[in-house]
Amino acid sequence: MSAKKLAPLPPLPRHSGGRLDPRRELTARILRFLNREQIRATYGAVGDLLGLPTQSLGDYLGTPRIETSWVVTKHFKVPSRAGYKPSEIHPALKNNPHVIDTAGELRRRLAHRPG
Numbered sequence: 130m131s132a133k134k135l136a137p138l139p140p141l142p143r144h145s146g147g148r149l150d151p152r153r154e155l156t157a158r159i160l161r162f163l164n165r166e167q168i169r170a171t172y173g174a175v176g177d178l179l180g181l182p183t184q185s186l187g188d189y190l191g192t193p194r195i196e197t198s199w200v201v202t203k204h205f206k207v208p209s210r211a212g213y214k215p216s217e218i219h220p221a222l223k224n225n226p227h228v229i230d231t232a233g234e235l236r237r238r239l240a241h242r243p244g
Contacts, residue, residue, distance in 0.1 A: 152180070153189060158239065159178070159179075159235070162238070165242070167199075168199065168228075168229060169200070169225070169227075169228045170199065170200055170229040170230075171228060171230045172200055172209070173230065174229050174230050174231050174232050174234065177231070177232035178232040193208065193212045193214070195217060195218065198213065198218040201228065203230060206223075207222070
């Protein structure tokens with residue numbers, strides 16, 4: 130299987146003072162980590178780490194795309210069925226059976242991987 134080229138992440142919104150929103154910075158870092166490590170994390174784990182209800186994650190993840198497909202439902206272990214087309218799901222999504230399902234595990238893994 131040939132590797133798909135990932136689309137660049139959308140620009141991060143800034144506060145009125147020009148600083149990046151810390152939650153958006155962390156969201157971008159989480160997505161880079163999940164893509165680099167090719168591991169899934171549940172909406173609950175990501176939302177808890179960001180201090181957001183899972184219903185608000187869509188605002189931070191943006192439009193469905195390959196990079197965000199690593200954030201999955203706890204029950205089905207795939208991205209929310211609403212809005213994801215097959216072309217927007219990473220082809221290696223199910224290669225790793227492990228799914229990060231707590232904010233604590235996600236925080237520990239992020240701490241051990243810079244960037």
